[in-house]
Amino acid sequence: MRVLTAVIAIAFGLLVLAGYFIPALHEWQTLLLNWAMILAAAAAIVGVFNLISVHGEKIRQREKGNLYSALLIISLVSTFLFGLVQYLTQGAVRVLLDDLMSTLVNGIIFPAEAMLMGLLTVTLLYTAIRLLRRRANLMSIVFLITAALILLGTATLPFGDMPVFSGLRTFITQTLAVGGARGILIGVALGTLTTGLRVLLATDRPYGGK
Amino acid sequence: MTELIILAVVAALLLTLTLWKRKSPKQLRAIPAFTRLYSAMGLSVEDGTRLHISLGHGSLLTPRGGSALAALAMLRHLAERTSSSDRPPVASSGDPVLSLLTQDTLKEGYIAAGAEELFVPTTGRLTGMSPFGFAAGTMPVVRDENVSANIMVGSFGPESALIADAAERGNVITIGASDDLTAQSILFAAGQDALIGEELYASGAYLGAGAVHPASLTVQDILRWVIILVLFGGAFAKLAGVI
Incomplete structure (x- = not known):
């Protein structure tokens, strides 16, 4: 069975790769990628069941935070039922349910994500302050000084812009940072290339293999 | 056609070096994060x-899949080495396909350790499907489930700061690696140790995952x-007015 999965994975992987270079195989490549997307959608359904299973277990075991788990499952089931009824109805009821669903998304999901984004700003500032306490070395000092210089060069200061900081910011972001970022991205690209090849050559098998 | 030739050369190099590395002892420089x-x-x-291993939200259908595959290779070996612990490792991800592979990889780790009966499917979790949803779902795992080390390897964005902060508040050490530049800088500042750039892809070699992993590091170096x-050649040629 394992040999069969490896053979199927390698064959399909090579076919998709070949589709980029051989125009005759492009149609096959598109077809396989469409299948992959359908399978990914099916995986999302499995993922929802995984979520229910994890949080159901938390409630059953009365673990810490089980109230939130209960809230999550109630919200998930009620939103699903709400969406189902919305799909099955027509006319004025459908319009009303559409409005209610938009309110649910705009009133809960978007504000919650925006709140996390706001929290992220404070978290990043707090993290920068704690950096020297955790790791007081040259790299941390350079990191913090660079961040401070960029902030000073970007922020609107009460006494007007200081050309020194804006000049420094331009030099750091467009010369030093771009050079460093390109170096890192080349490394990441090489790593991705060899990782992909390992999977294609079946020496790494993230699909029920070794 | 050039790309195809490069791919073929790299694949040939990888196979040759794998055979060679099987016979020679591996020599790797010390990376503090792996220590x-x-x-x-x-x-x-x-x-x-x-251990909590977070694999990020890199979909395998996008170029971010490379970091997800490297993270799965790391998870496989961490699961094998810690499966006999009283509390098994828990892995989280923010992509449904990656979540399925996470469960499968965890199970393989248990099988390799001869402890298949200890495997609990709910230790491989999908914690959210959007970046912030994933972070919000992962934070309680780090904080409430008796975690001693939070290992974040894969594709993350700025939301990684929230997970690292939850770890910091619970006195949990964070070791992070990402293919995203923003997340790399955040994990450098927020974690105890961070893997920068291609070090993310070196985890298999450092965890003893077989000859192909040190071989792929050598290929990357070449x-x-x-x-x-x-x-340099291009720069000199430009200076000399050749191009």
Whole structure:
């Protein structure tokens, strides 16, 4: 069975790769990628069941935070039922349910994500302050000084812009940072290339293999 | 056609070096993050705490899939080495396909350790499907589930700061690696140790995952030198007015 999965994975992987270079195989490549997307959608359904299973277990075991788990499952089931009824109805009821669903998304999901984004700003500032306490070395000092210089060069200061900081910011972001970022991205690209090849050559098998 | 030739050369190099590395002992430079990871693994088994391995939200259908595959290779070996612990490792991800592979990889780790009966499917979790949803779902795992080390390897964005902060508040050490530049800088500042750039893809070699992993590091080094020579050659040619 394992040999069969490896053979199927390698064959399909090579076919998709070949589709980029051989125009005759492009149609096959598109077809396989469409299948992959359908399978990914099916995986999302499995993922929802995984979520229910994890949080159901938390409630059953009365673990810490089980109230939130209960809230999550109630919200998930009620939103699903709400969406189902919305799909099955027509006319004025459908319009009303559409409005209610938009309110649910705009009133809960978007504000919650925006709140996390706001929290992220404070978290990043707090993290920068704690950096020297955790790791007081040259790299941390350079990191913090660079961040401070960029902030000073970007922020609107009460006494007007200081050309020194804006000049420094331009030099750091467009010369030093771009050079460093390109170096890192080349490394990441090489790593991705060899990782992909390992999977294609079946020496790494993230699909029920070794 | 050039790309195809490069791919074929790299694949041939990888296979040749894998055969060669099987016979020669591996020599790797010390990376502090991996040293800390080793001690975190030992500590989690000894003091009955667990490792939390977060694989990010990189979909395998996008170029971000490379980091997800590297993270799965790391998870496989961490699962094998810590599966006999009182508290098994827990893995989280923010992509449904990656979540399925996470469960499968965890199970393979248990099988390799001869402890298949200890595998609990709910230790591989999908914690959210949007970046912030994933972070919000992962934070309680780090905080409430007796975790001693939070290992974040894969594709993350700025939301990684929230997970690292939750770890910091719970006195949990964080070791992070991402293919995203923003997340790399955040994990450098927020974690105890961070893997920068291609170090993310070296985890298999450092965890003893087989000859192909050190071989792929050597291939990366060779390609890096080729790129450096091409860059310098191009610069000199431009200076000399050849191009």
